[in-house]
Every structure is written in C-alpha cells, then in structure tokens.
Amino acid sequence: MDGIDVAVGDFARDDDGAIRLRPVRHAAVEYPADLRSALVDALPPNGCTAERLCVLDTGVGQAFARAAAGMAEGADLVASLGQTIYHWVEGARCRGTLQLGRSAWIAEATGLPVVSDLRARDVAAGGHGAPLAPVLDRLLLGAPDVPTAALNLGGIANVTILRPDAPAVAFDTGPANALLDAAARALLGTDQDSGGALAARGRVRDDLLAVLRADPYYAADPPKSTGKEHYNAGYLGETLGRLPVVADADVMATLVALTATTVADACRRFGVRRVLASGGGVRNPVLMAALADALAPATLTTTDELGMPTDAKEAYLAALLGYLAWHGMPVDPGTGAAGPRVHGTITPGAGPLRLPEPAARAATGLRITVPEPTGGPRARR
Missing domain, CATH: 3.30.420.40 (ATPase, nucleotide binding domain)
Known part of the structure; x- marks a missing residue:
C-alpha cells in the first residue's frame, strides 16, 4: 500500500516460443493521502463495513485509472493485480482472496481492454493465488x-x-x-x-x-x-x-x-x-x-x-500475466492449483472486444531486451 507501481512493456513472441519483453518505462504513483490512510485503517484487526469496502474499491479503481491513463500512450492492453485488502487462509488452504480496484474505472479512463482479478482463478483451482511471481x-x-x-x-x-x-x-x-x-x-x-x-x-x-x-x-x-x-x-x-x-x-x-x-x-x-x-x-x-x-x-x-528493474518487477509481472491471458496461454504459478489455468478476467475497452487467436504453444522463456548505451539492443535471460 506504499503506492501504485505502473510499468509499460512491449511484448512479442519469438519463433522458439520465448516471450520477448522490452521495458519501456515505469513509475511509482502515490495514493491520495486520505485513500492510503483509509486502506491501512481497513486492514485487520480493524473492522470494515460493506459501505466502507465499496468506497475503498471505488477510490482504488479511480486511483488506478488515473495512474494507468498517465502511462498508457501507445498501449494496447492494461493488466491490474489490484490492491489486496484481504487474503483468506485457513490452515494449509487458501479459501479466497480479495483485491480492490474495479477494472471498469481503468477501461473508462484509458479506452483499453483490462485484464484483472488475476489471483482468483488460481485459488478456485486449489492454489493459494500468491505468490504469482x-x-x-x-x-x-x-x-x-x-x-x-x-x-x-x-x-x-x-x-x-x-x-x-x-x-x-x-x-x-x-x-x-x-x-x-x-x-x-x-x-x-x-x-x-x-x-x-x-x-x-x-x-x-x-x-x-x-x-x-x-x-x-x-x-x-x-x-x-x-x-x-x-x-x-x-x-x-x-x-x-x-x-x-x-x-x-x-x-x-x-x-x-x-x-x-x-x-x-x-x-x-x-x-x-x-x-x-x-x-x-x-x-x-x-x-x-x-x-x-x-x-x-x-x-x-x-x-x-x-535487466528487470527491482522497483518495477511486480508491475511487469502484471503486464506479463495480462499478455498471457490475452493470448489464451495457461500458466501454473506452482502454489498448489490443479494444473495450469488462464488467469484473469477481461473487461472490454471503448470498442468491441476482439481477442487474438490463442497461442499455439506455451511460453518457453522470457527474454528482456534493453538498450545498449550506443542504442543497439541486447537480450538478457
């Protein structure tokens, strides 16, 4: 809850099935002070009413929307992990997980489709929904x-x-x-x-x-x-x-x-x-x-x-998960789920939702392409 991490990445698939990521830019955007305070106050052991939860969900969604809109120039898709407000674990099993920040606010602000709710499918399949890294x-x-x-x-x-x-x-x-x-x-x-x-x-x-x-x-x-x-x-x-x-x-x-x-x-x-x-x-x-x-x-x-900026790794993780979901590529984070799943829910942007053809094969790796000082590319894996 320190703030909102935002990253823009350019993704492509190579012939060998590896995904290529070119980090474009990233930033940390502060929450409005009153919203951040309200989020912290809503955490256990404090209580949280349905009214308060609705207000927080709206506030986070709007804050995410502003942050995304400020970085979205040239983007095709937005992915959001959301702001975790409660992760429900009993014994060795995760029963549920709740992230705030409704994707509709992001779609309205950017006009882009949004992949969100990235943890829930893993939990529904018997996993813990975390970590997704x-x-x-x-x-x-x-x-x-x-x-x-x-x-x-x-x-x-x-x-x-x-x-x-x-x-x-x-x-x-x-x-x-x-x-x-x-x-x-x-x-x-x-x-x-x-x-x-x-x-x-x-x-x-x-x-x-x-x-x-x-x-x-x-x-x-x-x-x-x-x-x-x-x-x-x-x-x-x-x-x-x-x-x-x-x-x-x-x-x-x-x-x-x-x-x-x-x-x-x-x-x-x-x-x-x-x-x-x-x-x-x-x-x-x-x-x-x-x-x-x-x-x-x-x-x-x-x-x-x-080549992966330490401050932006989780934001690039969200971007990667969004890219995989958009292309119908199932993943298994290894948190106990019953096999690979396509993670996330897709909210349409300003126009009709048109998904690409699902990828024919699973991703085989991730290559990060960063600029040389002279301007030439290099890949790291």
Whole structure:
C-alpha cells in the first residue's frame, strides 16, 4: 500500500516460443493521502463495513485509472493485480482472496481492454493465488545451474526456488515490510523507517526474535501464503506485550532480523546458493545487509542484473500475466492449483472486444531486451 507501481512493456513472441519483453518505462504513483490512510485503517484487526469496502474499491479503481491513463500512450492492453485488502487462509488452504480496484474505472479512463482479478482463478483451482511471481521467475531464470531463489520483498516476502532437475517451489516466507511499516507507524508516526535509519541504531533483542520466530507459519510446508491479515499492528502489539519493554530502535532492528532470518531459513531448506531480490525492501540498506549476512554463503544480488528493474518487477509481472491471458496461454504459478489455468478476467475497452487467436504453444522463456548505451539492443535471460 506504499503506492501504485505502473510499468509499460512491449511484448512479442519469438519463433522458439520465448516471450520477448522490452521495458519501456515505469513509475511509482502515490495514493491520495486520505485513500492510503483509509486502506491501512481497513486492514485487520480493524473492522470494515460493506459501505466502507465499496468506497475503498471505488477510490482504488479511480486511483488506478488515473495512474494507468498517465502511462498508457501507445498501449494496447492494461493488466491490474489490484490492491489486496484481504487474503483468506485457513490452515494449509487458501479459501479466497480479495483485491480492490474495479477494472471498469481503468477501461473508462484509458479506452483499453483490462485484464484483472488475476489471483482468483488460481485459488478456485486449489492454489493459494500468491505468490504469482513464479510465472515470471520461471520464464526469466529458466533452468539455473545452481539452486536459485527469486525473492520479492514487498509487505510480505515471497520466493520462487528453482533447482536443477527439480520442480519449482514458490511460497510466502513471512513478513518483509509489513511489520516494519506497522512499527514505523506506531513508533515514528511515519509510513516507513526510511533507509532503515532507526533500525540501524538498534540491536537485535534475542528474546523478541525468539518469540516472533516461534510463529508456526515459518515451519509449515509449502505451498503456503500469508498476509497482513496475520502480520499486522495488532500482532506486533500482542507480541511486544508478552516481553519486558523493548526500545524503539531495538524493535526495528529485531524486525529486520526476523525478515532476514526467515527468508534465509526458507532458502537454506532448499540448498539455495544464489538469491535475486526485488521489491520495495531492496531500498532498505539495513535489511539488505542483514539478508546478505543471513544468506551467506549464498550470494545476494538484485534482478537489475537481468535487466528487470527491482522497483518495477511486480508491475511487469502484471503486464506479463495480462499478455498471457490475452493470448489464451495457461500458466501454473506452482502454489498448489490443479494444473495450469488462464488467469484473469477481461473487461472490454471503448470498442468491441476482439481477442487474438490463442497461442499455439506455451511460453518457453522470457527474454528482456534493453538498450545498449550506443542504442543497439541486447537480450538478457
């Protein structure tokens, strides 16, 4: 809920079945302050009425529409992951997931068809609907020579783990920024601990870290998913209430350690030797340093080295999912669904809906084409 990530990508299919992506431009658009505040206030453990949900859905849809319209010049299609407001998990099963931001607002503002509601089909087919990043990760990374993890550090951290001669595994590892941001709001009155400044002044409280790491979610087997329904201000307050007073800086330092160690534990379980990170958490140098230490001897870099901007990966994931749905190409994110499905619902734009002929074969890879300094193209995979 930090803002709206928007990316424009030019997609094509090569003769060998690989999809080619040329990143065109991307931006982060802020939510109106009152809307962002209202979204945060609607998260559990707070209540949310049907009226409030309707108002928020409309507000998010209109904000998405403005953001898309500002970037849509030359585009043929818009894809939207929506704003998750509730992810319903009971035990090992995801029962439902709800994203706000009705696609009709985007279609009206841009005149373009919109692919949206990208998680629901996976849930209906028995999956968790999250993370969806494995769709991009598996195509981009292919079959790596060593066990490799693509790590996204959003509110929740998730990994796609790819190993030679083994099926891909994808799941949420636990909180990334969710508890850090909840603590920043409670302790600093700000949306985040910018640059990890407060965390850098603290020390890890082993007693607090032990209580946090005792959460049974971390030991559960994948596929699994979680969200701010579980890791929120109420959860943090209840945990802190069970311990002697913890200094503010120590709270932040310990939450950084929680994210770093739970991500590292998840990667170590699968023998990961290389981690490629993306998402908003990459901008926190204290978190990245803690991750590097916890993951060692595995190496930690970012998706920038593959030509995928770290800040825009999730937006490009949405674009890729939209492209695949538009061309009738089923995918399986690997979150437990009963096989590949075409994900998403299509809302017509200003004119009649005219879909292309479905692709004859599944995608075999993803190549990112970025400009050389001299203007010539190069492809990364």
